Amino acid sequence: MRIFQEIKNMSHDYCVPPKRRTEIEILAAAWREALxxxxxxxxxxxxxxxxxEMPRLFGDFALVVKDDYQMDGAEGYTEFDPPCVVLSATSYQSAANFEGRGRWTAAHxxxxxxxxxxxxPLDRAPIRYSKMKELPAFASAEWQANAFAAAFLMPEALVRDFFEISEIMTFFAVSRSAAENRVKNLGLSEQRPIPPQVRAAISNLHNMTGIPKPAR
Known part of the structure; x- marks a missing residue:
């Protein structure tokens, strides 16, 4: 049974048991370890x-690649019986080439x-959600899958070693939008902070050389 289908920038959402971002971060880290x-x-x-790695954990799991024309415009979708991830040929090749778009689709x-x-589906969701035009983020399958992909591809502990979007894009092989959203959601600043001891050393160097001091 096909459940989730990503069509370019649009997808059909489903209601899922609520999860906080912090819980998804923990689950993504656990799956990285398991894999x-x-x-x-x-x-x-x-x-x-x-x-x-997935077939090692689940003997009946399969990654299936289909020609783009067979995908009805989808970049990928997920099935559960048997467990299966289906990627378009374009998405597969993108991920294989370590390009951000394909890697995100695979992780999503x-x-x-x-x-x-x-x-x-939303029309079968608990009554507190069923009359809403859209699901709250914590109960949205799409929001949760995006949160998982971000945590899986860009673990917080590693992202905190970088302070420039371009560095995150390069080292984690993700798109600019993915890197920017990750930095924003983690509450990080793109501006690289200068530790006090480094600032003091720079100040001393400038005093010795006569070079103007950096603005504080």
């Missing part, structure tokens, strides 16, 4: 994860697979 991704790895091979679909077997 044998080193804690220091900044850009795991998403195709290798889906083709090699992995998030659906490990988080959302109990998802239901």
């Amino acid at each position: 044998r991704i080193p804690t220091t790895c900044q850009a795991p091979d998403m195709i290798g994860v889906l083709e090699n 679909e992995l998030g659906h697979l490990v988080l959302h077997k109990s998802a239901v």
